[in-house]
Amino acid sequence: MRITYIHQYFKTPGMAGGTRSYELARRLVARGHEVHMITGAPDGVRAGISTEAGIVVHWLPVPYRNAMSYRRRIWAFLGFVGRSAVVAGRLRHDLVFVTSTPLTVAIPGVYAALRRRVPMVLEVRDVWPELPIALGALRSPVSRWAARRLEAWAYHRRRGSSRSPRGWPTASGAGTRASRSPWCRTAATGSCSPTLTGPAWRCAGTGRGWVTGRWSSTPGRSGW
Numbered sequence: 001m002r003i004t005y006i007h008q009y010f011k012t013p014g015m016a017g018g019t020r021s022y023e024l025a026r027r028l029v030a031r032g033h034e035v036h037m038i039t040g041a042p043d044g045v046r047a048g049i050s051t052e053a054g055i056v057v058h059w060l061p062v063p064y065r066n067a068m069s070y071r072r073r074i075w076a077f078l079g080f081v082g083r084s085a086v087v088a089g090r091l092r093h094d095l096v097f098v099t100s101t102p103l104t105v106a107i108p109g110v111y112a113a114l115r116r117r118v119p120m121v122l123e124v125r126d127v128w129p130e131l132p133i134a135l136g137a138l139r140s141p142v143s144r145w146a147a148r149r150l151e152a153w154a155y156h157r158r159r160g161s162s163r164s165p166r167g168w169p170t171a172s173g174a175g176t177r178a179s180r181s182p183w184c185r186t187a188a189t190g191s192c193s194p195t196l197t198g199p200a201w202r203c204a205g206t207g208r209g210w211v212t213g214r215w216s217s218t219p220g221r222s223g224w
Helices: 020-030 070-090 103-116 130-134 141-157
Strands: 002-006 034-040 048-052 055-060 095-099 120-123 160-163 184-186
Touching (some): 002 020, 002 070, 002 103, 055 070, 070 103, 095 103, 103 141, 130 141
Parallel strands (some): 002 095, 034 055, 095 120, 160 184
16 A cells, blocks of 8 residues: 655654654555655755655655744644645645644645545644643634634544544543544554554454554644
8 A cells, every 4th residue: 555644743763753654654665555754854855755754755855843833833833834735735645644743734634645546544642722722822713713623624534534442532621533533543653663662552452443453542742
């Protein structure tokens, strides 16, 4: 199977940050799948293509740092949407796998899936848009309305979802739309590696799921 995997914050073990996408992708490669990862370049400047543990990684020149203001981060999210959509639209694939945050990655994912008429799986790793709203990143009624519309649209367009077993708690204490979806599947741990998280976690089981079975889950990072 040819899989296009979109994650703005993809990290390898040699980089600072969570490696869940790396661990999942390399296991897909080990199972015989062809995986193309679309992500932001570590320095945010130089674009390029490299192969990491069999994963073809497309690095895009989209600067992003936690020190950025909320406004600049939003522009970084939108910049990644445009650049990743161009790359994903050129690739041939049988499945599009998109992982948040930010939820804006669903836009290039939907585009790539529709272009090739293939399914898209949306992995919901954090609470969006409740988290940026609670942090004050989205203050105007218009921006909050747009974010919630994006959430509803993304969940509507996906063919499958992954989430935490009990659903993410929102700022108001209710579960997200994804957690209430009958299409949901549980996701992987933050690293998806038993050698990093201990034997209590498993990365791939025998349950029914989209790519590698049914996984255990813990909350990820907010990206804010």
